[in-house]
Amino acid sequence: MxxxxxxxxxxxxxxxxxxxxxxxxxxxxxxxxxxxxxxxxxxxxxxxxxxxxxxxxxxxxxxxxxxxxxxxxxxxxxxxxxxxxxxxxxxxxxxxxxxxxxxxxxxxxxxxxxxxxxxxxxxxxxxxENNQMSCHLPGNFTVLKEDKYPYLSFIPFTKDVRGLTLSGVKYPLDEHHLTYGMTLTLSNEIVDDFASISFKDGILMMIRSRD
Amino acid sequence: MxxxxxxxxxxxxxxxxxxxxxxxxxxxxxxxxxxxxxxxxxxxxxxxxxxxxxxxxxxxxxxxxxxxxxxxxxxxxxxxxxxxxxxxxxxxxxxxxxxxxxxxxxxxxxxxxxxxxxxxxxxxxxxxENNQMSCHLPGNFTVLKEDKYPYLSFIPFTKDVRGLTLSGVKYPLDEHHLTYGMTLTLSNEIVDDFASISFKDGILMMIRSRD
CATH class of the missing domain: 3.40.50.10240 (Thiamin pyrophosphokinase, catalytic domain)
Structure with a gap:
């Protein structure tokens, strides 16, 4: 590290x-x-x-x-x-x-x-102290549940992020098209041992946070 | 307001x-x-x-x-x-x-x-207390010099921002192509009574700030 x-x-x-x-x-x-x-x-x-x-x-x-x-x-x-x-x-x-x-x-x-x-x-x-941010290219990745970060949010950094699929979370998504101005992908929560994230096009920021 | x-x-x-x-x-x-x-x-x-x-x-x-x-x-x-x-x-x-x-x-x-x-x-x-942020579509606009905000910065919110022209500032630009990962357009300063900004394509965030 x-x-x-x-x-x-x-x-x-x-x-x-x-x-x-x-x-x-x-x-x-x-x-x-x-x-x-x-x-x-x-x-x-x-x-x-x-x-x-x-x-x-x-x-x-x-x-x-x-x-x-x-x-x-x-x-x-x-x-x-x-x-x-x-x-x-x-x-x-x-x-x-x-x-x-x-x-x-x-x-x-x-x-x-x-x-x-x-x-x-x-x-x-x-x-x-409250946040962990990372930026991602299209593909698949998993995120382990951690008590210190109850919230999981996704922010598009291209006007379009296509094919966003989230599982293992409170509000799953299937092949969702995310675009600027949308706040639907904020404040999700991991409910299984880990969340699976995939998307097909664009650049996505992931934020893990706590209050 | x-x-x-x-x-x-x-x-x-x-x-x-x-x-x-x-x-x-x-x-x-x-x-x-x-x-x-x-x-x-x-x-x-x-x-x-x-x-x-x-x-x-x-x-x-x-x-x-x-x-x-x-x-x-x-x-x-x-x-x-x-x-x-x-x-x-x-x-x-x-x-x-x-x-x-x-x-x-x-x-x-x-x-x-x-x-x-x-x-x-x-x-x-x-x-x-330190910042004023706004987001802009292509076009022209001017920004008055204000002592409370010595710094003027531009951040691309699309992978490409084309034709960025800045005048009235310490570091002018002429038809500059700004893309993700570049930090050249941070911490500029207005030196005339106002700055003129124009660009042709993309979405641009402007941040006025002080230390």
Whole structure:
């Protein structure tokens, strides 16, 4: 598992309970956050214009690979970090990327929608204390029931998502045609041990959530 | 102006400074929030399963038109409220819809992407303390420089957005082809009195934001 940690607000109570096995990567202010939490950070990416001089000294001292970028560049810091992570053939969790500026958040959603990210063989998710988001190309997949995420929702990211079939859930669907403006596929629940999802065309976001 | 106020977290310091002219509509717990703030609320929509018995009594007593929905319905409460508001031929601001569950948030973004909402002649925005979001069909529009929103970002909501031209901004573009995965159109800034935006194909989200 690779954790990419951005500089957005993070619920610390939730963060402290996360599994810590894996490789921790800090993006800009996220690097300082991880060091404050006492974690070993293997890489940091960013222009580091959002950290104090003291934090930057700590980042240079405690992190083996610091990739310092120019402030005015065509890629975001998270994009550069994700491109690195996509080369590692491991599942990826992005945290500290929700909350704060919505353009940053949607920029990170955009990263999930790139060809390379959609075709990554391992799962890529964006997570915070209430939500887990992932983006999918046509095909089949299953999702295990987990008590921490009672709700299962699907959002189209193309105007049309065709042939959506859901089973193992409270509101099953058979070959459903989902399009922009529809909210029918929100707030479903897994009732069997797992849900089976398939669709034939389009790009679909899945959100697992709790109140 | 019609304000549609959902039950999500609202920054009260920001809310207290908002212009209050216009019609206030409460959606579920949002109705109780507005009454607590001392506002006159003309309509409330929802199944009201997220308010206390006491709050529901207050809603029934103080709000002229209470539209009580069944808990298990095909449309969300905000969708029913927005459909009502779209009939009023006025600009619409949705607040209390960011934060909390991301499936609710994306459900509300979906509402901006419906044919009826995209073709509404007045502006529809989602706003919180740091952000203003709106969705657009091909054409031209201008955006006035405002000190409270230094950043101007564009997010494609179709795989391709063609012919994007930006002027009056720090990073102008000429007939740019924007596609999923690109973050080039984030964090622009208006440098003239206003920015001019035009594009020829696709659906584009605009986000004005501050840190």
């Amino acid at each position: 690779i954790y990419l940690v951005g500089g957005g607000p993070i619920n610390e109570e939730w963060f402290d309970q996360l599994e810590k096995d894996g490789q921790w990567i800090g993006i800009d202010r996220g690097a300082a956050f991880l060091l404050r939490k006492g974690l070993t950070v293997s890489h940091a990416f960013g222009d580091f214009d959002s950290v104090t001089a003291e934090e930057f000294k700590m980042i240079q001292k405690d992190i083996a690979h610091v990739h310092k970028e120019q402030p005015e560049k065509d890629m975001t810091d998270m994009e550069i970090a994700l491109n690195w992570a996509l080369g590692q053939k491991e599942p990826i969790k992005m945290i500290g990327v929700t909350g704060g500026r919505q353009d940053h958040f949607f920029g990170n959603i955009q990263l999930l929608l790139s060809e390379t990210a959609l075709n990554h063989t391992e799962q890529i998710t964006i997570e915070n | 019609i304000y549609l106020v959902g039950g999500g977290p609202i920054n009260e310091e920001w809310f207290d400074q908002l212009e209050k002219d216009g019609q206030w509509i409460g959606i579920d717990r949002g109705a109780a929030f507005l009454l607590r703030k001392g506002l006159t609320v003309s309509h409330a929509f929802g199944d009201f399963d997220s308010v206390t018995a006491e709050e529901f009594k207050m809603i029934q007593k103080d709000i002229a038109h209470v539209h009580k929905e069944q808990p298990e319905k095909d449309m969300t409460d905000m969708e029913i409220a927005l459909n009502w508001a779209l009939g009023q031929k006025e600009p619409i601001k949705m607040i209390g819809v960011t934060g909390g569950r991301q499936d609710h948030f994306f459900g509300n973004i979906q509402l901006l992407l419906s044919e009826t909402a995209l073709n509404h002649t007045e502006q529809i925005t989602i706003e919180n």
